[in-house]
Amino acid sequence: MSSRRVVVFPSSVELGPVLAQLVCDRAQKALSAGRSQFSVGLSGGSLVSMLSKELPTLPGLDCSKWVVGFCDERVVPFDDPESTYGLYKNQLFSKINIPDEGILAIDPSLPVEQCAEDYAHKLNQVFPNEDVPVFDMLLLGMGPDGHTCSLFPGHALLQETQKIIAPISDSPKPPPCRVTMTLPVVNAARCVVFVSTGGSKAPVLKEVLEGGEGPALPAARVAPTQGELLWLVDEPASASLTLEVEKPGPGAKL
Numbered sequence: 001m002s003s004r005r006v007v008v009f010p011s012s013v014e015l016g017p018v019l020a021q022l023v024c025d026r027a028q029k030a031l032s033a034g035r036s037q038f039s040v041g042l043s044g045g046s047l048v049s050m051l052s053k054e055l056p057t058l059p060g061l062d063c064s065k066w067v068v069g070f071c072d073e074r075v076v077p078f079d080d081p082e083s084t085y086g087l088y089k090n091q092l093f094s095k096i097n098i099p100d101e102g103i104l105a106i107d108p109s110l111p112v113e114q115c116a117e118d119y120a121h122k123l124n125q126v127f128p129n130e131d132v133p134v135f136d137m138l139l140l141g142m143g144p145d146g147h148t149c150s151l152f153p154g155h156a157l158l159q160e161t162q163k164i165i166a167p168i169s170d171s172p173k174p175p176p177c178r179v180t181m182t183l184p185v186v187n188a189a190r191c192v193v194f195v196s197t198g199g200s201k202a203p204v205l206k207e208v209l210e211g212g213e214g215p216a217l218p219a220a221r222v223a224p225t226q227g228e229l230l231w232l233v234d235e236p237a238s239a240s241l242t243l244e245v246e247k248p249g250p251g252a253k254l
């Protein structure tokens with residue numbers, strides 16, 4: 001069972017640098033533990049700009065042993081503004097030294113079903129000894145409906161137990177065709193970090209962290225079986241919470 005920490009920052013200005021340092025620290029931890037690479041899964045949405053702003057500013061950041069996957073991806077050409085890979089390529093990968101072969105992108109020319117199979121195959125090649133890939137770190141966002149990755153409330157994909165990557169062609173949030181990590185992969189990770197900011201997330205954050213009446217929302221189903229779970233949120237997003245939270249001082253490390 002995971003230990004869950006909820007960490008509240010005044011705003012994304014204070015949150016961003018702590019997130020970047022956390023990624024860097026977990027990378028060092030993975031490599032110090034003798035692993036040949038640090039595997040991290042990125043999400044789209046608001047995380048793109050935060051990571052792209054903060055990670056390149058870390059002094060001495062060395063990403064030469066990083067392997068980067070995508071927790072979900074929209075099946076659109078890389079030059080489409082909806083492409084998560086395309087955004088990271090322009091905003092982040094061009095500024096840090098992740099080797100090209102360490103970036104695991106989908107093949108958006110494939111139909112969505114085949115795209116998911118092809119992407120699962122790419123992950124299996126990086127994690128040859130594991131039935132379910134165990135990422136060192138997954139960075140997740142949460143939509144105002146409680147979705148995470150491209151796992152949406154009430155969708156059948158929430159029950160998926162066999163596939164590591166699943167296709168979805170009826171995403172309620174455009175674009176409709178996407179591929180997504182499934183819950184078994186998310187919950188196998190060593191460290192899962194949610195980032196949620198802004199007052200529009202306050203009601204759903206309360207439901208996810210403190211429980212609601214209906215079925216558990218997708219984000220509430222994230223509970224790494226062995227790993228850590230951190231929620232990094234800002235004050236507006238946390239405004240309705242009554243549970244105990246951490247409020248780190250300036251320069252704190254997680």
Ligand SMILES: O=C1O[C@H](COP(=O)(O)O)[C@@H](O)[C@H](O)[C@H]1O
Pocket residue numbers: 043044045046047072073140141142143144147148149150173
């Ligand atoms: O569609 C998506 O939305 C979620 C949440 O995005 P946010 O902008 O509310 O942070 C994101 O995590 C996911 O990767 C993306 O495909």
